[in-house]
Amino acid sequence: MSSSDGPSTREIRTDYLARVEGEGGMYVRVRDGEVDEVQFKIFEPPRFFEALLRGRQFTEAPDITARICGICPIAYIASSCNAMEAVCGIELPEQVRLLRRLVYCGEWIESHVLHAAMLHAPDFLGYAGAVELARDNKPLVETALRLKKAGNTVMDVVGGRAVHPVNLRVGGSYRAPSRADLQALVPELEWARDAAVEFTRLVATFEFPDYEQDYAFVALRHPGEYAIERGRIVSSAGLDIDVSEYEQHFTESHVERSNALHSTLAGVGNYLVGPLARYALNSAELSPLARDVAAEVGLGDVVRNPFRSIVVRAVETVYAADEALRIIAQYEPPEPSFVPAVPRAGTGHGCTEAPRGICWHRYQIDGEGVILDAKIVPPTSQNQKTIEEDLVGVVRQSLDLTDDELAHRCELTIRNYDPCISCATHFLRLEVDRA
Amino acid sequence: MSARPTVAVWKFSSCDGCQLTLLDCEDELLAIADAIEIAYFPEATSAELEGPYDISLVEGSVTTEHDVVRIREIREQSGLLVTIGACATSGGIQALRNFADVKDWIPIVYASPEFISTLDTSTPIADHVKVDLELRGCPISKEQLVETVLALLSGRRPRLPSTSVCFECKARGTPCVMVAHGTPCLGPVTQAGCGAICPAYHRGCYGCFGPMESPNVGALAEQWRALGMKEDGIVRALRTFNANAPAFREASSELV
Numbered sequence: 001m002s003s004s005d006g007p008s009t010r011e012i013r014t015d016y017l018a019r020v021e022g023e024g025g026m027y028v029r030v031r032d033g034e035v036d037e038v039q040f041k042i043f044e045p046p047r048f049f050e051a052l053l054r055g056r057q058f059t060e061a062p063d064i065t066a067r068i069c070g071i072c073p074i075a076y077i078a079s080s081c082n083a084m085e086a087v088c089g090i091e092l093p094e095q096v097r098l099l100r101r102l103v104y105c106g107e108w109i110e111s112h113v114l115h116a117a118m119l120h121a122p123d124f125l126g127y128a129g130a131v132e133l134a135r136d137n138k139p140l141v142e143t144a145l146r147l148k149k150a151g152n153t154v155m156d157v158v159g160g161r162a163v164h165p166v167n168l169r170v171g172g173s174y175r176a177p178s179r180a181d182l183q184a185l186v187p188e189l190e191w192a193r194d195a196a197v198e199f200t201r202l203v204a205t206f207e208f209p210d211y212e213q214d215y216a217f218v219a220l221r222h223p224g225e226y227a228i229e230r231g232r233i234v235s236s237a238g239l240d241i242d243v244s245e246y247e248q249h250f251t252e253s254h255v256e257r258s259n260a261l262h263s264t265l266a267g268v269g270n271y272l273v274g275p276l277a278r279y280a281l282n283s284a285e286l287s288p289l290a291r292d293v294a295a296e297v298g299l300g301d302v303v304r305n306p307f308r309s310i311v312v313r314a315v316e317t318v319y320a321a322d323e324a325l326r327i328i329a330q331y332e333p334p335e336p337s338f339v340p341a342v343p344r345a346g347t348g349h350g351c352t353e354a355p356r357g358i359c360w361h362r363y364q365i366d367g368e369g370v371i372l373d374a375k376i377v378p379p380t381s382q383n384q385k386t387i388e389e390d391l392v393g394v395v396r397q398s399l400d401l402t403d404d405e406l407a408h409r410c411e412l413t414i415r416n417y418d419p420c421i422s423c424a425t426h427f428l429r430l431e432v433d434r435a
Numbered sequence: 436m437s438a439r440p441t442v443a444v445w446k447f448s449s450c451d452g453c454q455l456t457l458l459d460c461e462d463e464l465l466a467i468a469d470a471i472e473i474a475y476f477p478e479a480t481s482a483e484l485e486g487p488y489d490i491s492l493v494e495g496s497v498t499t500e501h502d503v504v505r506i507r508e509i510r511e512q513s514g515l516l517v518t519i520g521a522c523a524t525s526g527g528i529q530a531l532r533n534f535a536d537v538k539d540w541i542p543i544v545y546a547s548p549e550f551i552s553t554l555d556t557s558t559p560i561a562d563h564v565k566v567d568l569e570l571r572g573c574p575i576s577k578e579q580l581v582e583t584v585l586a587l588l589s590g591r592r593p594r595l596p597s598t599s600v601c602f603e604c605k606a607r608g609t610p611c612v613m614v615a616h617g618t619p620c621l622g623p624v625t626q627a628g629c630g631a632i633c634p635a636y637h638r639g640c641y642g643c644f645g646p647m648e649s650p651n652v653g654a655l656a657e658q659w660r661a662l663g664m665k666e667d668g669i670v671r672a673l674r675t676f677n678a679n680a681p682a683f684r685e686a687s688s689e690l691v
Binding site: 016017018019023044045046047048049050051052054056057060063064067068069070071073114118119122128129130131132134138141142145146148149152160161162163164166167169174175411 | 499
């Protein structure tokens with residue numbers, strides 16, 4: 001969907017982006033061979049989570065914020081649990097924490113495979129979607145579906161169900177699965193780990209546009225593990241802060257030429273969260289198998305080509321399966337399965353690595369556990385400015401493409417980020433004009 | 436209906452989890468895709484066919500003026516219109532605005548409220564157009580979704596339960612969490628369909644499938660009081676993912 005309105009001006013427009021989670025569009029204008037305006041637009045209607053949380057009990061935040069996103073509910077559940085546990089002074093016992101990490105591994109597998117194999121790979125292979133791809137390459141899509149199911153099964157067993165799991169609570173889990181429950185997952189996770197290795201090798205052969213940007217990467221880091229459900233916030237520019245210090249370094253500002261609020265990091269500007277950032281900052285903490293696969297397909301220490309994010313997602317899928325197996329192998333059901341949470345007046349912060357990048361929460365509660373104030377910063381809203389910068393860079397070096405080809409290249413550029421617009425909308429300004 | 440009915444999937448205000456449930460039918464998805472023509476499903480494919488459509492699956496609630504117009508256009512193009520999930524069938528969690536003044540809420544989230552265009556309410560699809568069938572749940576059940584697709588393909592009504600979650604607890608042999616542990620549970624007034632997951636994980640049902648037909652919420656509230664629950668706790672339990680469903684809305688409003 002694109003049009004030209006004169007020899008000196010080109011407008012590339014996609015009114016409704018396909019294969020992203022939520023409702024968004026994009027608009028690019030080129031004047032006299034220069035990129036004049038770029039917008040990654042959000043018209044998903046707001047749902048006011050930060051407002052509707054006020055007056056709810058602190059124990060309700062995990063179930064309620066899960067509904068921000070059906071694709072990554074664990075990210076919201078875990079970040080809100082972390083924040084409430086910080087207020088209540090709860091330290092999770094090791095096995096309780098590992099159960100949260102295990103269910104998060106399930107979400108990484110489910111979300112990464114959904115995006116990489118079913119939404120993103122069709123771009124590189126020249127198909128409209130996974131169903132169309134299946135007509136020519138059924139084994140590939142069947143493998144992807146089985147891989148995704150392996151992730152969903154972890155969420156089912158540990159969390160109770162795949163979408164909006166019910167078994168997580170402030171302080172731990174309602175019920176700890178038995179050793180046998182988790183052992184039953186092992187054969188399929190072993191298959192998934194091997195299938196993810198093969199999938200990584202496959203996506204690494206895709207043809208990637210030649211484009212790099214010198215990103216400022218931001219991710220969680222925790223010593224001795226590839227950070228998922230805990231850690232400090234670090235950046236490639238040397239930032240290293242507790243999650244409670246986030247607002248002293250990151251600000252959301254209104255950029256006039258765009259209808260969205262953008263996150264910026266003090267002294268740096270726009271930044272990037274998600275697989276490329278995690279890989280650049282923490283790849284030394286990947287499991288030996290995941291590291292070996294990354295080296296084999298030539299990822300190096302840092303990936304600056306956003307189109308290759310699909311390869312990093314595949315490597316992280318290998319890691320998530322490997323890590324799930326490691327957790328299961330040493331699992332002892334915690335008794336009790338949670339630490340009772342007694343509210344006290346205060347403010348708590350939580351941050352975890354959603355599949356798309358850090359998902360940051362802050363809550364203020366009173367002595368009765370009533371939520372007085374809530375703030376949630378999802379990953380896609382943090383990436384929005386960087387997505388637009390990528391669009392500028394990609395269009396600038398792709399002006400020889402036809403309008404249709406350029407529109408497709410721009411859509412692919414946006415899909416590199418696996419943007420979750422449903423999430424971002426709690427924070428992004430509504431695009432009123434649907435063009 | 437032709438041999439391969441055309442199916443469109445539409446999104447209104449929602450988290451995308453119910454559409455995702457369709458993609459989560461990993462064992463059935465390719466067979467379903469062979470039996471139907473996926474005509475419009477932007478979350479999964481950039482291919483797009485013109486309407487009319489034999490079946491429309493609608494996720495999400497109506498929260499903008501534009502939604503009001505769009506759902507009428509979708510209804511006109513659709514043979515059967517099936518709503519999927521708590522947002523579409525009751526207004527969802529975002530219907531909590533129906534009990535507040537949304538004008539007070541906008542500045543809590545957005546720095547420049549004048550740019551936000553939203554209705555004062557979040558309402559179910561059936562408040563705006565005729566709905567042929569509804570699938571409850573936050574999220575919907577994969578099994579109910581597959582059963583519904585199979586039923587529609589063979590021209591029969593899908594088999595969907597109208598009993599309470601209690602029946603599903605009994606069927607899977609889960610001891611009653613209210614009787615055995617004194618845990619408040621919405622199961623006795625909530626429509627079955629989830630498989631009674633929460634009690635199996637030692638917690639009370641939180642009503643994500645919405646009220647069953649003719650629920651006795653007053654009697655349940657009495658039981659909760661006996662377990663030590665205060666009125667505001669009962670109100671909040673009723674006002675969560677199906678707050679705007681008439682039976683829960685009326686019962687909670689009587690308690691405020």
